[in-house]
Amino acid sequence: MSKVPLDVVTGTLYQLPVKTLLRYRCLSRPLCSIIDDPDFIKLQLNNSIATKSHLRLILKGLHLYSVELDSLDKAIPFNHYPESIWTGTEVFGSCNGLLALSNSDQDIALFNPATRQLFKLPVEYIDLPDKSCIRGFVFYGFGHDLVSDDYKVVRMVQFKKDEDDNLGCFVEYEVKVFSLKNRSWTRVKKLPNYLRFMFQFYFHLLHRRGYGVYVNGVVHWVSPRRPEFGIGNLIVAFDLGLEEFRLLPQPNYGAREKDFVLDVGALEGHMCLMCNYDLVKVDVWMMKEYGLKESWSKMFSIDRCRSISSFRFLRPLICSNEDGGDKVLLEVNGEKLVWYDWKRKKLKTVKIDGGPDSFVACICVESLIPLDNGSHGIILKKLQEQKEKKTQWMISCQKDLNWFYDQLTKDAEYEQSEKGGCWMLEQNHISIIGLGQVVAVSLCKEIFSEDAEFAEAAVVQKGVRFVKDIGLAPAIIELDFLNIVKSH
Template sequence: MSRFPLDVLIDTFYLLPVKTLLRFRALSKSFCSLIDGPDFVKHHLEHSLSTKSHLILILKGLHLYTVDLDSLDKAIPFSEYPESIWGGTEVFGSCNGLLALSNSDQDFLLFNPSTRKLFKLPVEIIEVPNDSCIRGFVFSGFGYDHVNDDYKVVRMVRFKQDEDDNIGWFSEYEVKVFSLKTNSWSRIKKLPNYLRFMFQFYFHLMHRRGYGVYACGVLHWVLPRRPELGVGNLIVAFDLVDEEFRVLPQPDYGDNEKDFVLDVGVLEGRLCVICNYNQVKVDVWVMKEYGVKESWSKLFSIERSRSISSFRFLKPLAYSKGCGDGDGRDKILLDVNGEKLVWYDWKRKRLKTVRIKGAPDSFGTFLCVESLIPLIDEKKQQRQEKKRNHNRKKRDDFLSKGFKLVL
């Protein structure tokens, strides 16, 4: 291999899947150092994202399954589960090859399915504001802070006065953010008043709508329309860099604004809104330039058919591979009702059901890119372990010299 120029070798390695690269680490110390290096990890991820390669679907049923996005032929259950992942574990986010998992409102984990590395977040107790409050719904989200090169988990806990308090007048919120870089939680103190109206019973308990949608360094949730309070649909955004809330501008829907249920999604890194008209018709809009209201464009509309009797839930996942940019992309993969995947050709208005062997009957879907992103700084961990061993040796030497037995 020494006969190959290093730049050619590195460029070739960028094309390889993670599974192959992990095997190559065992070939030599130089290969191991190269593949584990932060620059290689970063550029391998960037190459995969830019070329839309090494993409997999994560299906969450009773267990976790992976499906190759290029073939979509077989669902492979995870083997050799880490002890912390079990049947009740939920997936609430995916970013740069990492999955955010939860076993409970206080038990969170980050998992790289390609390297099988797992990181358990320190437990952060939910602090009830006062004795008259009880804990209500919990929102969660996961994403990447590109400015500080940090991965963050957001947990929003809604409190209410009693079990029947679902209107929101007296609701309080606790919002905390976990930073992987510092391995610590911090509390967000500046909270907008509209948060108290975010929860609506049926909207958020169905189809995992409490999970934030990550796009462009920001997490997004929907504050559903509350006609009895005079509150319209809002897209609530939490910037992972500034760690502040704001309301995102929406498309001009025209006269139909009050006739649909709003949801949010992401398609190739761009934020989408999904307008569901009484489970009969769905409009999907995409924001081409983040934060710019005028950049919203209606991507397609889809109506129920013989194969799909109703749209309780619809989630855009990916464009078909090999399509060109912009309007040349004529097929899109959709998760319909958490029960089936379909390719939708919006130019011909045709649906084609994707049949995946071994897939569960119902599932949540998350698009994931294979990556080498580490969950801990292994060199830092080695230095800390070396320091601990050194201090332990000094202590043992002191004890052995200072407390000699006299016979």
């Protein structure tokens, strides 16, 4: 590895499956440091999304199952959590390789199937506005805050004063947001009036329509048409960065605007709408430019056929890379997966061995997105915050660093005459700026002056050692990038 440039190594690694990367991570400190780097994690994720590689289909029946999207042949049950706890778990979101799971309003977790990390959210109780109210339906949402690079869970609780779900007599909603980065819940105080009419019992009870659809940093739900109040279909959007609600503009549906049931979905990173006409026909619309009403276009229509007796529910999952991308994988009625060629108007049923008879489906990309809140994550965050300060220091000490590099021969061999020992330094792994550095002890003390113990923790966590006996100024050498071997 010492003879291969770092960018070549990185360019090869990010194309590999997560399972392989986790194995390589255990081979050496340099590999571990590369794979754990936040920039590499993003690079691997973006490449997998762009190339549609390392994708899995998640099926939720009585249990959770994973299916390789390339083959779609065999469903493998998850066994990374106690079945007694997670039987009946709902999957209410999938984003960048993370699944959002729930057993109840207060039992929520995030799960990375590729790394097998599970993070249970702290319990957040529901605050009833007064004793006369009872809790109604609960909506969930999950996605990526593009502004703060955070992952957030949205929980929206409906309150009402009697048992009639359809008359719109409920009082208000409680909306709370959990931040993975901050590990805490906050309450959204500014709620629009249209939330009062959002819930409709049969619409949201069936086919998990209360679970928000994530696109472009925003989670979306449908507020179904309420003719008794003179309210049409609404697309309710919650911006995870601003933590504010708004309405998403809809296309011009045409003459039959009031004759369909509306659903929302996501396809190829774009917002989609499904217009279901009397269970016999579905129109699928796509928003090419998010937020722009004029960018809506009808993608395709699908009619009832012999293999599908009715469309109680239909949602597109992903387009195929083959045949010019004219095929789309559809979940139909929570019991069937089909490939639909919208150019040829042909359907092909997908048969998966070992899968549940009834299910809900979602796409999950393999990623290295971490969920742990251990010292490693804290150290990386603090190192990033001090990056600018360290860079300025490195510039001011460039002369000393140049002296150090001048001591390295072409073979990266440095003789120390006073000690009589020979030190071999893998020169290709040295990076002046970034995680791999030669950092003076004085700098370490200066950077972490507010928390002296943190410097020591950083040394232990990153595999760093103090080197004082090789003729250099007292320094910290990060062995993630600099491997030192003493020969006699």
